[in-house]
Amino acid sequence: MLIKPQQLLLLLLFICIGTKAQERTILLQGYVRDAFTNGGIKNVSVILMDEDSTIIDKQTVKYIDEDKTYMESYYNFNIPASPKKYIVKAEQSGYESAFSNYNVKYIARNQSFQVPTIYMKRKSKLQQVNELDEVVVKATKVKIVFKGDTVVYNADAFNLPNGSMLDELIRQMPSVTLNSAGEIFKDGKKVDNLLLQGEKFMKGEKNQKILLRNLPAYTVKNIKFYNRTNEKNQYLGYNNEKKEFVMDVQLKKEYATGYIVNAEAGLATHKRYNTKLFGLRYTPLSRLSFFSSANNINQDLRPGSDGEWDAYKAGDGVLSFKIAGLDWFLKNTDKSVSNEFYVKTLWRDGNYDAKTITTTFLPTHNNYTASTLHTNGKETSITAQNDFIVSKSFYLYASTFFEYWKTSGTLNSKLATFQANPFNSVKNTEDLLNDVFNKNDSTIKKQLVNSNKQDSDNRFYRYGIWQTLEVSKKLPWGDNISLEAEASYVKERKKNFNGYQLQFMQTNTNETEHQYVNEPSHHYNIAAKLAYNIHLLNNWNFNASYGYQQNYQYDSFNRYRLDKLSGWTNSRHRLTDLPSTRDSLLLAMDLNNSYQTWNRFHVHSGTMRIFYDKEGRKGTTRIDFLLPLAYKYNCMNYLRSDIDTLVSRRDWLFTPTISYSFRGANGKNWQLAYNMEVTTPDLKQTIRVTDTSKPLSVYMGNGDLQNTTTHSFSASYGNIIQKLKGQYYLSADFKLFHQAVGNAMSYNTTTGIYTYQPRNINGNWTAEFNNGFSVCLDKRRIWTLENNMSLKLNNNVDFVTLNSIQSYGISKVRNFYFTDGIKLTVQKNSLRIAFIGNIDIHNSKSLNSYFKTFSVCDFYYGLAGNYTLPYDILFATDLKMYGRRRYSDQSSNNNCLVWNASLIKTFMHDRLNISITGYDILQNISNHTYIVNGQGREETFYNNIPSYVMLTIGYRISKKP
Known part of the structure; x- marks a missing residue:
């Protein structure tokens, strides 16, 4: 006999409620x-x-x-x-x-x-007795202490060069990694929030980089990693949401009250510079910090750093930026009310040079494209946020965020497409393109399909405001009710001027286009959710919620072909010139490639969440069942030349999440999770139109696009080894994509023009396995060994480029990625040396006959460290050999020895420090990326900053009240 759903729900409810009241x-x-x-x-x-x-x-x-x-x-x-x-x-x-x-x-x-x-x-x-009966911790130089599931790193136990900031301390900590985006990982697990003295500091990874780069390492007492109960859960008295994984930076007592100011200025050869100013005023109930910096050195690592940067990926382009801002935090005496406000302003200038080699897989042969790109750009942005929290008889969270962003820049590029491999006779991209555009080589001309020279001037601005409000109230009988609301408004405008000079060799024709594109846009979003939580006596919770969301977006794409105006191409006009009258401009409008959209969607969602959260002596167990069901109605008005239509679609979306986690009091932890996501197609992609706004590519809409479903499975296990002061972790992830969206492409062998259309395709999946460990190898904890390994398998299924968009084939490419990094560190007295090695292997193969299996390899090995010389002069250096093998461009298969070094001397009781730094002393750094999928592969080389020698002077002030 089948059990009805109602009976099953009642049975589950009775099981969860089963508690003897008299023993409570x-x-x-x-x-x-x-x-x-x-x-x-x-x-x-x-x-x-x-x-x-x-x-x-x-x-x-x-x-x-x-x-x-x-x-x-x-x-x-x-x-x-x-x-x-x-x-x-x-x-x-x-x-x-x-x-x-x-x-x-x-x-x-x-x-x-x-x-x-x-x-x-x-x-x-x-009253004259010390305020706290404090236990003085003597410098035992123990780097790591395990306290249950909390890991504490003692900052004084790490040997850092004078002038080091918080980021350099983090890079030395075993089992902790910091990437270039500012993301921090502990045992492969991403840190959700960075805290300073237990309080959040400027939310977001981009903002937390400010603290990482500006807080002096000498102020830090220790750094803790633990799972933190947020303010809302503290008010409720139980964990309504999962605890957040945080890194908490604890300051030394002498810097936890009063103020500190740290200033640094450096000047180098090749017009490089670096300046920095950071101030922090701390009291038990407030925090005020200000920061400013300006540099054009593209990177934050100092000589002797263990940072995971790559000589072949040392920052794209040459950038100079200035940043300034402040952060102000206040709370009342009983800590029931707090407010944090921050504002940040950024100015950035940059130039970016890239050389790209692209291979497109075709059934009969491969196509090859060589291109160069040069851009100059400027960016200005202002962001501000205020977070207000009340936790008294009710919980209130109110957040206001404002952003203004403006960019401008120019672009110059050259591109050539070939029907045979042109790199057999010419080694590098620049020489090849010079032969094409200067018409120096008749052999190259026979292989050439088309060429394109493009000049662009781009301008963009955006401003927006976001408001979030959340209120929760504990009810007398133990349940709680909450209301969440949010609203946002964003307005933006994009203006582009594009000039194209096209040459089609097979038809022996030339074309010139002068385009002006004006794209205004604005949108708003409002959402609200009401939730009721039943908190049972045995740690089970039933949470039911209803939510509503409404979104509106207006987009206008206005494209003008100025070259179609009478006499325009025969006159001398700058790229950014426009006709003198609006009527003349309207005559140049490209009606077939201009359009307007009014897009709206409404979402009604009901969610049942059942979770179990229990903290005991052995650890914390949590089980979550998240069962959301949403009804989404999306409609769009679309206006384009001879098309004036209304399209709409209705979707029921069920996206469950199930997870289990256990965090043991002895440091052992494991997690299991499953998640399903459903993505609906952009309605603009479903309009059956043909867009020819780009000279060498034609876009076609597809009204048959289906929803894309992603199934994600993950598992992880971690533990500590107390005797060895060690840690290790294992993790596995698998993702399966159903009805993923790929681009079916056709290729015109005569003109070299691609026509592409989005279509659904099945068979894509990724699997990944990671593990890592760190252990002390001796009782005195002088030697430490770390290793992090990753295996990733990607099954990429995509469409084969054919001569017709109506018929298509399938290409399946298996990508195998293997990465292993090892570090052996010895630290004794004033000497610290880290021996470092890393290897990355990428192998791709396919059953398609036209696909040639290949494998590329990147590796490096070397050392980094520092040592105090006579007269208290600190010498810090890193010396690493980087290598690449089996790349298409033969000039990139090489070895690259990179050496950085600095000498640092302090004066005036360590308040003044002077350093001289040599960056890329041997002048070998380059920059390179590599991408492969089912339709082709691409290699790109970027410009980067030249080597330099910099003299830096730093000064610090600290004062206690």
């Missing part, structure tokens, strides 16, 4: 703080009494962040689950006794009650 106890908890410092107090005796002062229980306070300057001391008593009045008394020698009365009125499904914070005053005769 609840928690009575609260904090004890110093009335003057607002910090926790050690060794406080807390006595629980009834309303007649009869002693019921007694305990000594426990601690949160015990080794933190501003720790928390708290207590929790198990009491019967029945209404009762209590008196809580706090005693400690040196303090006056303090009391708090609390009435437990309504029990229902509440599992805990919060007593108002008890503030204790010092006795007058002890």
